[in-house]
Amino acid sequence: MSTTLIWTIVLVIAVIVEAITIDLVSIWFGIGAIGALICDFLGIHEVVQVIVFAAISIICILVTRPLAKKYLRGNTVKTNLDRIIGKHCLVTEVITADQKGEVKVMGNLWAATSLNNVTIPAGEYAEVVSIEGSHVVVKKLDKGEDISC
Template sequence: MSITLVWTIILVIAVIVEAITIDLVSIWFGIGAIAALICHFFGVGEVLQIVIFAIVSIVCIVASRPLAKKYLRGNTVKTNLDRMIGKHCLVTERITADQKGEVKVMGNLWSATSLNNETIQIGDYAEVISIEGSHVVVKKINKGDDTSC
């Protein structure tokens, strides 16, 4: 099997997978295969073609995937719950690594776990880091930072 056929097969497979998934998972390898094909036509050796394929693919992934994911993510619908993230809350039931506790945030009681599995006592203040299902993840803060719950 010639190396031209190998690069062409890789290119075709990458394009087909990309067309099926439309999630930017394989197009980078297609670009790497194109670079390797160009090198082949200029008489570059097979080992160097493989190296160029790998380097071009990795550079494309590192350089453009995060940017592409940001713009191709689609419409993210925010809910009213998103406004709780970053708010400070009062711990009303002790939170431990093994057991969920409870916090009062924005006037409502929520089940809560701590961010780093630390124990947070009743009466301590915490900050809402995220919402996971039906409970919030909180991080302990100093009592003097903010008492608006």
């Protein structure tokens, strides 16, 4: 099989994979294959063609992938659950290191554990740090912090 055919097949496969995934996973190999095809048309040895293919592909990945990921990521839309992170809540059942408690956040009751397994008694206020599965992780608010649930 001729090297022209091989580089053409690599180029076509890279373009097809890129068209199917639209995630910028193979376009760089297509660009590398174009460089190798140019070398083939100029009559350059096959070993150099492979080196040109690899070099162009790697350079394209290193230069463009971070930029592409940054600009093509899109906006992350928070779900309704994400909006409770950072909100203050009232502890309605004591939270201990060994047992989940319960907190009221924005009018809803959640099972809760405390950050660093600190005991938080009922009636205290806390801040939601994260959501883990079906419960929230909270940290106890200091006395001087603004308490608004």
